[in-house]
Amino acid sequence: MHTISDYSENNLSVQTFNGNFKSITPREWEVIIYISEGLTSTQIARKLFIEPKSVENYRSRIAKKLNMRGRNNLIRFCWINKMHLERLKNFIC
Numbered sequence: 001m002h003t004i005s006d007y008s009e010n011n012l013s014v015q016t017f018n019g020n021f022k023s024i025t026p027r028e029w030e031v032i033i034y035i036s037e038g039l040t041s042t043q044i045a046r047k048l049f050i051e052p053k054s055v056e057n058y059r060s061r062i063a064k065k066l067n068m069r070g071r072n073n074l075i076r077f078c079w080i081n082k083m084h085l086e087r088l089k090n091f092i093c
Helices: 026-036 041-048 052-065 070-080 082-092
Strands: 002-008 011-017
Touching: 026 041, 026 052, 026 070, 026 082, 041 052, 052 070, 070 082
Parallel strands: none
Antiparallel strands: 002 011
16 A cells, blocks of 8 residues: 655645556556646647547546546646656656
8 A cells, every 4th residue: 555645735634545556558657747747638648649538548547557536636646746757757758
């Protein structure tokens, strides 16, 4: 089980989740990195030369693999881990 600190306006709360990071594909890591940069599905699709619907499918698969419910948890994960994802970007994108 991994623990991620979620910094909110109401101080610090902790979100826990079970996830298998090893199952994330290189393309899914690209999507995660772009989400952490604040890009929309349409913007990510343009960068990856795919359809926005494909990005939505990637988002769903990533959330499922990381045992997250809903889009907001994935966005929160990306935001909280932005610094680490920026380092990863040099290897993947």
